[in-house]
Amino acid sequence: MFDGFEEFDTETSGTRIHGVRGGSGPPVLLLHGIPETHLMWHRVAPTLAEHYTVVATDLRGYGDSGEPPSTPDHEPYSMRAIAHDQLEVMRSLGFDRFRVAAHDRGARCAYRLALDEPDAIERLAIMDVIPVGSAYDRADNKFTSATWVWSFLAAPDPVPEQFIAASPDTLPSFMLDTWPAVKDAIPDEVRAEYLAKYRDPATVHAICEEYRASATLDYRNDEQDLGHRKIACPVLFLWGEHGSVAPLYEDPLAIWREWADDVRGESLPVGHFIPEEAPEETTRLLLSFFA
Numbered sequence: 001m002f003d004g005f006e007e008f009d010t011e012t013s014g015t016r017i018h019g020v021r022g023g024s025g026p027p028v029l030l031l032h033g034i035p036e037t038h039l040m041w042h043r044v045a046p047t048l049a050e051h052y053t054v055v056a057t058d059l060r061g062y063g064d065s066g067e068p069p070s071t072p073d074h075e076p077y078s079m080r081a082i083a084h085d086q087l088e089v090m091r092s093l094g095f096d097r098f099r100v101a102a103h104d105r106g107a108r109c110a111y112r113l114a115l116d117e118p119d120a121i122e123r124l125a126i127m128d129v130i131p132v133g134s135a136y137d138r139a140d141n142k143f144t145s146a147t148w149v150w151s152f153l154a155a156p157d158p159v160p161e162q163f164i165a166a167s168p169d170t171l172p173s174f175m176l177d178t179w180p181a182v183k184d185a186i187p188d189e190v191r192a193e194y195l196a197k198y199r200d201p202a203t204v205h206a207i208c209e210e211y212r213a214s215a216t217l218d219y220r221n222d223e224q225d226l227g228h229r230k231i232a233c234p235v236l237f238l239w240g241e242h243g244s245v246a247p248l249y250e251d252p253l254a255i256w257r258e259w260a261d262d263v264r265g266e267s268l269p270v271g272h273f274i275p276e277e278a279p280e281e282t283t284r285l286l287l288s289f290f291a
Contacts, residue, residue, distance in 0.1 A: 001042035001190075002056075004049065012088040014081060015066035019057035019089065023049025027095040028290065029086060030056040033104020033127075034207065035172035035198065036273075037063030039190050040103065043279030048286065055093065059106060060085050061206025063197060070157075070205065074213035077206060079132075080221060083113035087120060099290050101125040103275060104244075105210065108132060108218065111259070115225055118232040123290055125236040127274045127282075128243045130255045132214055133222025143248055149175075153211035160208050161201065168198045181242035181271030182278070230260050236289040237265030238282070243272040264289075 005022030019038055028048055030041045038056040048054045058065040060082050068076045075081060086109060090098050099122050102110035107126045114121040129135075135143070144151075149171075153160050164171055172195050176186055186194075197203050237256050239245040245252050246267060256263045266285075270277035 001039065002045060005045070005054075005056075009064075010089045010092050012085045014076065014085060015060045015068045017057050017060065017066070017085050017089050018064035019055055020045075021053065021055050021093065022046075023052055023054045025052045026290075027090065027093070027098035028052040028054050029090060029098050029100045029102075029110075030054060031059065031086065031100065031102035031106025031110055032056075032062070033106055033273075034062075035175050035194050036104075037193065037197065039063075039193055040273070040276055042190065044101075044275050044283050044286070047283045051287065052099070052290070053095075055090065055095075055098075057086065057089060059109060061203065061210055062105075067202045067206040070209045074209050074216060077209035078213040078217040078221070079108050079112040080116060080217070082109045082210070083116060086113060087117055090120070096120065097122055099123045099125075101127070101286055103127040104129055104272070108214070111231060112218070112221070114231045114233060115229060121231075121233050123234050123236070124231065124260075125238070125286055125289055126256070127238045128240055128245050128272050130245060130249065130252055131222050131226075131259055132218045133226055134255050134258065136215075136219050138249070146244070146248060150211060150214070153208045154215045155208075157205070157208065157212075161205050164198060164204050165201060168204070169195050172198045179244070179272040180277055181240065181269075185270075185273060185277040226258065233260075234262040234289075235260045235264070236285065237263060238274055238285065239265070239267050240270045240272055240274055240277070241267050242270065243274070 005020040032040045
């Protein structure tokens with residue numbers, strides 16, 4: 001799926017990050033969401049690699065990346081810690097400054113990285129999320145119903161872990177079956193890879209810890225930043241007309257403009273998994289934005 005790319009495993013100060021690298025030119029980092037891995041970019045990365053050096057990684061706790069021990073405060077799975085992994089990976093590859101395209105959980109990692117390390121990010125493309133602080137601050141009955149996965153995975157250890165262990169394919173299958181709007185957007189072999197990861201208890205625990213950190217540390221970090229500092233680089237925001245953002249927010253671009261001065265974006269006639277449901281359009285928009 002990534003012809004011409006090479007796999008790598010990089011030891012960071014916190015864990016081991018798995019990824020692939022291909023192409024040549026200015027660097028671009030691709031980050032995935034849940035329940036996916038870096039494979040979600042398999043229809044986008046090859047064309048980007050005709051113009052850029054493309055790096056696609058598995059976030060810590062996901063895919064084939066490491067699962068560092070958790071702590072009572074969930075700090076190892078905060079987006080600040082997850083983002084630092086990615087910064088270390090890119091620096092180890094010789095890239096101190098780079099573009100980022102990121103979806104879902106990866107997008108939360110990416111905007112946290114842009115806030116914490118503004119000199120590292122040239123341009124930032126975000127897909128189908130708003131900042132976690134803004135999401136919780138706007139939470140209502142509709143939000144609670146739509147985002148029940150957040151509460152479920154953030155429940156105290158070991159409750160969600162044990163539920164998922166009893167039927168490991170159920171939760172990721174629900175996401176992959178109900179969140180896309182484009183039929184057959186995810187090939188069977190890719191789907192099988194996604195599902196296989198949820199049969200590993202260490203991966204499931206790591207993902208739950210990430211959601212526990214989201215509701216606590218990530219929220220507090222966003223609250224400290226909102227109104228005090230902004231993302232310095234240009235931001236492209238893409239969302240699906242049938243995705244996770246459109247049903248909840250009338251003007252999601254206005255929300256992102258609270259976090260960055262240079263924001264542009266548009267909706268696409270797809271569901272949540274934008275790079276997999278609309279790979280050609282996603283690639284076109286990224287090439288235009290990154291140029």
